[in-house]
Amino acid sequence: MSWTEIALLVPDDIKDAISGELSELGAAGLWETEDAIGGYTRLVAYFDKPPELDAIRTALHPIFQREGLDPPQLKSSSVKDQDWGEQWKKSWSSFPLGRRFFVVPSWSDSECPPDRDPLYLDPGQAFGTGTHETTQLTLEAMEVWMEPRKVVLDLGTGSGILAIAAKLLNARTVHGCDTDPVAIAVARENVERNSAQSIGLMCGSIDAIARGSVGFLLCNLTADTISDLLPEIQRAMRPQAIAVFSGILTSQGRDIRQKAGPLGLTVLQERTRGEWCALVMRNNGP
Ligand code: SAH
Numbered sequence: 033m034s035w036t037e038i039a040l041l042v043p044d045d046i047k048d049a050i051s052g053e054l055s056e057l058g059a060a061g062l063w064e065t066e067d068a069i070g071g072y073t074r075l076v077a078y079f080d081k082p083p084e085l086d087a088i089r090t091a092l093h094p095i096f097q098r099e100g101l102d103p104p105q106l107k108s109s110s111v112k113d114q115d116w117g118e119q120w121k122k123s124w125s126s127f128p129l130g131r132r133f134f135v136v137p138s139w140s141d142s143e144c145p146p147d148r149d150p151l152y153l154d155p156g157q158a159f160g161t162g163t164h165e166t167t168q169l170t171l172e173a174m175e176v177w178m179e180p181r182k183v184v185l186d187l188g189t190g191s192g193i194l195a196i197a198a199k200l201l202n203a204r205t206v207h208g209c210d211t212d213p214v215a216i217a218v219a220r221e222n223v224e225r226n227s228a229q230s231i232g233l234m235c236g237s238i239d240a241i242a243r244g245s246v247g248f249l250l251c252n253l254t255a256d257t258i259s260d261l262l263p264e265i266q267r268a269m270r271p272q273a274i275a276v277f278s279g280i281l282t283s284q285g286r287d288i289r290q291k292a293g294p295l296g297l298t299v300l301q302e303r304t305r306g307e308w309c310a311l312v313m314r315n316n317g318p
Pocket of ligand 1: 215
């Protein structure tokens with residue numbers, strides 16, 4: 033199988049907005065590297081069908097226009113499936129995550145530093161490499177706010193990275209769910225890789241979770257999805273349970289707070305990184 037690669041140079045502060053648009057346009061994978069020019073990121077989006085360049089330009093135009101910038105130049109080329117995987121593997125190496133963990137890609141032979149716990153990972157086609165701010169914010173909030181022996185739900189588990197971290201942080205039981213069957217297959221392999229077989233994985237979403245059953249919720253989705261799911265999420269949480277909501281742009285935080293308040297979810301903390309924020313909330317509702 034071959035892929036079409038679209039590369040463009042974008043200012044750092046709009047790279048997430050641009051990545052979001054490219055995903056909406058059907059990019060199956062996105063890769064970003066810092067550019068030699070300070071303040072810019074080189075974004076590479078991979079499409080399984082050659083996309084319409086004009087459609088991409090039209091979708092990205094308003095974001096560049098808002099910033100008073102000229103539209104970007106798009107470079108399109110064809111790559112073989114194998115090249116993509118191999119290229120990506122070369123540039124993704126082990127790294128420390130949060131206070132406690134050290135992510136080791138399954139193809140790496142890096143040694144984990146003695147003061148950290150290794151988290152072995154191959155994200156395959158799933159989201160959740162640990163390099164994204166939204167994942168880091170969620171994990172760091174869990175390190176601060178999760179008490180031991182909690183019943184944890186990782187809603188939108190992707191590669192399973194947060195579910196595995198929750199288990200390593202002494203959760204009593206951990207469940208991960210995702211609407212994407214590919215993510216569940218990937219998460220299953222990662223769970224085995226970390227000998228964390230007790231983690232329960234399910235293809236599905238919050239509506240399949242029993243009322244009042246979740247003691248600690250990890251929820252790294254998007255602001256729109258979180259907004260839609262909030263009532264169901266609150267229903268699934270135990271009284272006084274804590275949830276970490278991530279995948280929210282700082283500009284969207286207020287909206288989520290406003291929707292959460294009437295449901296009895298009160299904000300304990302807002303953590304930010306770049307243009308992303310994570311909201312830690314307690315369920316004071318029934
Ligand atoms: N938890 C990982 C991955 C987050 S990406 C991390 O923090 O890095 C978000 C994941 O949520 C994707 O795998 C996507 O398939 C899944 N998802 C999207 N909408 C969902 C929904 N309504 N219910 C459950 N999972 C969902």
